[in-house]
Amino acid sequence: MLLNIRILLLLLLILSLLSIFSVAKKTITDLLYEDKRFSNLVRALQRTRILHEINRYESATLFAPVNEAFEDDPLMTRERMLYHFLIEEIKGEELKKNGLLLNTRLNMGEKLNTLGQKVKVEVESDSNIVYVGNGKITEFDKKADNGIIHVINGVLDTPVDLYTTLTSMDQLTVFSDYLRMRKLDDYLSNGNHITIFAPTNDVIKNQLKYHEREYLMGECGGGLDDLDLWTKYHLHNDRVLYSDSFENGNTNVPTVQGEPIKVEKDEQGNMRVAGGNVTFKDLLAENGVIHVITNVAIPKALHFTTHKYLCGLKATKFVASIIKHGLQHYIEGSNASYTILAPRDDSLDESLTLRYHILEGKYLPSDLKDEMLVKSELKTEELRNHRQRAIVNLVQKWDNNEVESIQRTEIQFNGIGVIGEPVEIGNDIIYILSNTMTPPQPIIKILSNDKQLASMGTYIIINNIVQKVRSAKGITMIAPSSEAFSQLGLINAYFLLHEAKVDLNSVLLHHIINETIYSEDITDEKTYYTMGGDPVKVYKKDNDIFVSNANYTSKVSRKDVLTSTGVLHVLDKVIFPPTLHITLGKLLKGINAQTFLEIVKAANLTDLVQDPLEPYTILAPTEGAFEKINVTKLLADPELASRWARLHIIPKKLDELKNGDEVPTLLSNDAILVIKKELGGSYYNIEVKGYWSFKEKAKLLSSGRAWNGGAVYEIDKVLLPEHVQQIGRTFSDIIIGFVLFGFLAMSGIYSWHFWNIWKRESQGYREIES
Numbered sequence: 155m156l157l158n159i160r161i162l163l164l165l166l167l168i169l170s171l172l173s174i175f176s177v178a179k180k181t182i183t184d185l186l187y188e189d190k191r192f193s194n195l196v197r198a199l200q201r202t203r204i205l206h207e208i209n210r211y212e213s214a215t216l217f218a219p220v221n222e223a224f225e226d227d228p229l230m231t232r233e234r235m236l237y238h239f240l241i242e243e244i245k246g247e248e249l250k251k252n253g254l255l256l257n258t259r260l261n262m263g264e265k266l267n268t269l270g271q272k273v274k275v276e277v278e279s280d281s282n283i284v285y286v287g288n289g290k291i292t293e294f295d296k297k298a299d300n301g302i303i304h305v306i307n308g309v310l311d312t313p314v315d316l317y318t319t320l321t322s323m324d325q326l327t328v329f330s331d332y333l334r335m336r337k338l339d340d341y342l343s344n345g346n347h348i349t350i351f352a353p354t355n356d357v358i359k360n361q362l363k364y365h366e367r368e369y370l371m372g373e374c375g376g377g378l379d380d381l382d383l384w385t386k387y388h389l390h391n392d393r394v395l396y397s398d399s400f401e402n403g404n405t406n407v408p409t410v411q412g413e414p415i416k417v418e419k420d421e422q423g424n425m426r427v428a429g430g431n432v433t434f435k436d437l438l439a440e441n442g443v444i445h446v447i448t449n450v451a452i453p454k455a456l457h458f459t460t461h462k463y464l465c466g467l468k469a470t471k472f473v474a475s476i477i478k479h480g481l482q483h484y485i486e487g488s489n490a491s492y493t494i495l496a497p498r499d500d501s502l503d504e505s506l507t508l509r510y511h512i513l514e515g516k517y518l519p520s521d522l523k524d525e526m527l528v529k530s531e532l533k534t535e536e537l538r539n540h541r542q543r544a545i546v547n548l549v550q551k552w553d554n555n556e557v558e559s560i561q562r563t564e565i566q567f568n569g570i571g572v573i574g575e576p577v578e579i580g581n582d583i584i585y586i587l588s589n590t591m592t593p594p595q596p597i598i599k600i601l602s603n604d605k606q607l608a609s610m611g612t613y614i615i616i617n618n619i620v621q622k623v624r625s626a627k628g629i630t631m632i633a634p635s636s637e638a639f640s641q642l643g644l645i646n647a648y649f650l651l652h653e654a655k656v657d658l659n660s661v662l663l664h665h666i667i668n669e670t671i672y673s674e675d676i677t678d679e680k681t682y683y684t685m686g687g688d689p690v691k692v693y694k695k696d697n698d699i700f701v702s703n704a705n706y707t708s709k710v711s712r713k714d715v716l717t718s719t720g721v722l723h724v725l726d727k728v729i730f731p732p733t734l735h736i737t738l739g740k741l742l743k744g745i746n747a748q749t750f751l752e753i754v755k756a757a758n759l760t761d762l763v764q765d766p767l768e769p770y771t772i773l774a775p776t777e778g779a780f781e782k783i784n785v786t787k788l789l790a791d792p793e794l795a796s797r798w799a800r801l802h803i804i805p806k807k808l809d810e811l812k813n814g815d816e817v818p819t820l821l822s823n824d825a826i827l828v829i830k831k832e833l834g835g836s837y838y839n840i841e842v843k844g845y846w847s848f849k850e851k852a853k854l855l856s857s858g859r860a861w862n863g864g865a866v867y868e869i870d871k872v873l874l875p876e877h878v879q880q881i882g883r884t885f886s887d888i889i890i891g892f893v894l895f896g897f898l899a900m901s902g903i904y905s906w907h908f909w910n911i912w913k914r915e916s917q918g919y920r921e922i923e924s
Contacts (some may be wrong), residue, residue, distance in 0.1 A: 182208050182216055182298040189296075191305070194224040202232040208239075214259075214301035215240035217273075217286050219309045230309070236260040237271060237287075237312045243302050246294025249284055252277040253423070255396055255436060256286075260312065265441040266394050267347050271313065272443075274436055287311065316350060316439040317342035323437070325354040326446070329388075335371065336382045338389075348442035349390040349407075351415065351427045353450050361450040365466030365577060366458060374465035374473060380456050386411035387453040394442050397425060397435040413453045427451065460494060460582045461485040467577065467586055469496035475508060484512050484531070491516040491581040493528070495544075495567055495591060503590035507532060510542060510593045516583050519576060522565060524548040527672055527714060532593060536719045538628035542593060543672065543716055544568050567591060568716075594716035597631060598624050606712070606724060609639040610665070613649065617658050623666065626685065629720040630667040632701050634728040635711065642728055644858025644866055645736060648744030657734055660686050664703075664731040667692075670720040673699060673713040688731045701725060704732045734861070738772055739764035741858040741866040747774045749785060750802075756789045757796035762803060762820075769807035769864035771817075773827075773840065773852070775872045783872050797875040801825055801842075807863040811838045811854070821875060829854075842873060850874075 183205060186192045195218055199205040208214065217238045224230075239259040248254075254275040262271050276285045284291045289306030296303035313319065317339045320330040329352050333339055342348065358367070370381040389410040393399075402421055406414035418426040425432040430449020437444035464473045464485060476485055484492055493513035497506070509532040517528060529541040547566040552559045565572040565585070573586045594600075598620055601611030610633040614623055623631075639646060649658045663686035671682065671692060679693035691702050699710035701723075712724035730736070742751060742763065754763050763772055788795045800820035804827070808817070813831040826843040830851075839851040852871040859865045 180299055182211070182214060182301050182303060185296055185298050185303055186218065191220045192218055194221040195219055198224065198230040199235060202230060202235045204232065204235050204239075209300065211239075211300055213241075213243045215242065215244045215256075216301065216303045217289060217291070217306045217310065218296075218303050219289065219306050220292075223289075223306070223308045233260055234310070234312050237273065237310050240273075241270060245302060246291075246304060249275055249286070249291065249294070249304070250277055250282065251275065252279075253397065253435060255398055262440060264346050268394060271440070272396065272436070272438055273310065274438060313438040313440045315343045316345075316348055316442050316444065319437060319439045319444060320350070320352065323446075325356070326352050326444075328355040328358045329353055329385075332370070332381055332385050335378065336385050338385060342441075344441075345391065346441055347391060347394045349393075349395040350442065350444045351388045351390075351447050351451065352444050353388070353430075353447055354433075357430070357448050357450060363466075363577075365463055367466070368468070369458075369462045369466030372465060372470070374470040375459075375462045377462070377465060380462070383411050383453055383456045387413060387415060387451055387456075390415075396443055397423070397432075397445070400425065409453075411453055411455070413455065415451055458579060459485065459487045460492075460579050460584065461487075463577055463579045463584055464494065464496055467496065467584060468498050468500075469502075469584075469586065471499045471502045472496045472506070472508075472511070475506060479508055481508055481512075485582075487580055487582075489581070492531075493517045494582060494584045495570075495587055496584060497587045497590045498573065501587070501589045503592075505592060506590050507593050509533075510544070510591060511587075513544070514541065516578075516581060518578075518583060519565065522546050522548065525714065527674055528567075534718070536627050537670065540628065540670065542718075543714075543721075544591065545714060545716060594718050596624060597629075597717040597719055597722060600715065600717055600722065601633070604715075606635050606637075607633050607722075609636040609646075610634060610662075613639075613658060613662055616650065617655055617662060619659065619662060624719075626666065626668075627719055628668075628670045629685075630669060630671040630682075631717070631720070631722040632665050632667065632690075632708075632710075632725050632729075633722055634665065634708070634725045638708075638725055638727050642858065643856045644741045644744050644868065646744075646858075648736070648740050648858070651744060653743075654740070657736070657740075660731050660734055661728065664688055664690070664729060664734075665725075672721055673710075673723070684731075686731055688733065690729070699723065701729060703729055706730060735765075736859070736861050737765040738770065738860050738864055738866055741860065742772070742774055744858065745774065745866070745868050746777065747866075747868075749777055749780045750774045753785070753788050753795050754799045756792055757799040758792065759796065759799050759803070765860075766864070767862070768805065769860070769862045771804040771806065771808050771864060772866045773802040773804070773869050773873065774866055775802075775852070775869050776855070779852075779870055779872050783874070794875075797821060798872075801873050801875050808865060808867075809863075813838075816843060825875075827873070840867075840869065840873075 186196050196205065237258050237260040241257050241259055244256065255272045256275065257269045258271050258273050260271040273287045286306060287310040289308040289310050291304050291306055293305035296305065317330065317333070320326045333342060369375060369377045370384065371377060387409050390407050391410055392408060395407065400417060400419045402419050405417045407417050409415050415428055425435060427445065427447045428449050428451035430447045432445050432447055434446035437446065461473060473485065476482060485494065493516055495511040495513065510530045512531040514529045514531060524547055526546040527543040528546060530544055532542040533539050534542065544567050547569065549564045549566055550561060551564050552561055567587065568591045570591050571588045573588050577584045598611065601607045601614065614620055648654050664684050666685040667682045667690065668685060669682055676692055676694050676699055679691055681689050681691050683689055688703065693700055699713060701708050701710065706727065706729040708725040708727040708729050710723045711726045715722040754760055762770060788798055803820045804817050805820055811829055813829065815829045817827050817829065819825040819827060827840050828843045830839050830841065832839060838854045840854060841851045850871065852869040852873060855868040855870055857865050857867045
């Protein structure tokens, strides 16, 4: 019984073995041999000694390129062929997941420290075409006993090193250039298991300002060191972090720089790095992976300062000078606010005064007004340790192109234009200037170089007070314009005399105030004291500034001319100090009216032309005018001299000259002078009334006014008393002439009438009776 059972079991075993060997077994190799489409693949597998290994795979997936795929790519390596095999069997349905990462049988060892190099699956959303690596799957699921085959149209390219991968991407060239500048290209080419979070060119250009990028690429301010921090903050080298390595939620990933970078992943697999989206995940390389991000990640160790911005704005020489003079606190960031006016490297002048290019406070373009004064950090003893000002101008300019003209407003500081837009950084703002600003010049130099102020400068030199004015600190000069001085007429001639030094000195010092008064400081009326000791009032009315004293008021025609010792305002009139006493005698001395004064002396009328209480007006002929008369005769005859002198003295003041005005003289009631404006001219003549002679008209050359309103007019001809007598004779002759003419006319009329009557009677004419 037992023997029968053993025989039965043996028969069953033999039958089962026979059934096994009777069924044909098909491997991946068999399928490749059977399909003529894979003949080139078979040869490639044979050459790389992989074909016989396949049968030992318990499970595998082969992405099989067809013959046509080998025509343009005949060179195959063992590593490249292994990249076509997966460790496990993956069916076609499982491959239809976009972004799927698969482990191949290509082992990269320490370069990746993973099971094998990854290959990435991508699915076109509109056509559902599936790509694996660079090959399109044309047929799914050719099943073999030890795996599965998916047919592809191209030979897969194995990933290359990270740096080569970066440089091959057009949108990653800026980032790859930065890596090369920090000598990280070799590290990324040969290093192991590295993960890169790479911002695109557009992201870098949009999120890093131009001057920040320029700074990072230069040595000024440690730019290259900061670039090193920045680039390494985008690198991780502990292990390769593929997108499927991250769990949902937040992950702090250590970086080569040292600080962790934040990675976020949601349930849909979307990722964010340092707050920016990952637009392309898992760009594979032979020694790591790249994730393309839409944000520039900035480590905490990297912070931009005014110093660094200046470097990026090509103001490196300005920065070097700041550091050289120990003024780093202005540009290294502080609680204080500054406006930096930095000349660019190509326009920096050796005369640079650093503190004058740094303004107290942060002035945005919207804060700046035309003719506004801004305080600099330059403090000098000349200003009594107050801050020197700079003036702002907003100049309208037109930019012309082929289509249209565009108006823009150019900001200028002290006449130096601003290049480009200002740059804000923290509490500070930077304006790049087209040239170096020069601090205000000494006041004497300004006066000598400005035609509008030349007279003031000349008088200061003549009166030997240059040093006094130059050494005065923190002053305001209210300088009359040259036109204002010209309005003084003959007073200018007097001021040139040595004996006028005291008077001139009082006038000049009366125009210098012992305080610095900028136009913005002037509101309500306020009294200030001048260097001469007299008070003046300064006030604003209807946006105009006025300066006045007890007798005079002058308007400021030009304000805020900055000087090294303060400020200068230009006046439209000269303000005489109350103590100044300009007499007729001083005016006559100024024009050197020597002959006139001798004749007046001979006439015993000196008091009338020196300093009378009454506001007399004196007509003083020039010395040349006396050459045409007998002066000796005049001097020898007091009566004649008196009559002559009195004809030249008008016993009142002339506020203004008017054509046709008649003015009396001291000579007599008949001695009237007439003022006439020259036809077509801009000057006036004066002549004796009733004396018709073009040759005897005296031209009024110039004038000067005395303290009481009286004046001296210089004339080019001498007025003669005998012309006054001619007035009476001429008048009587005219009357006699008219009477005689009338008598003769009447006599003629009567004679003619009687002659006609006699003629009619002698010829027998009779009157016709009615």
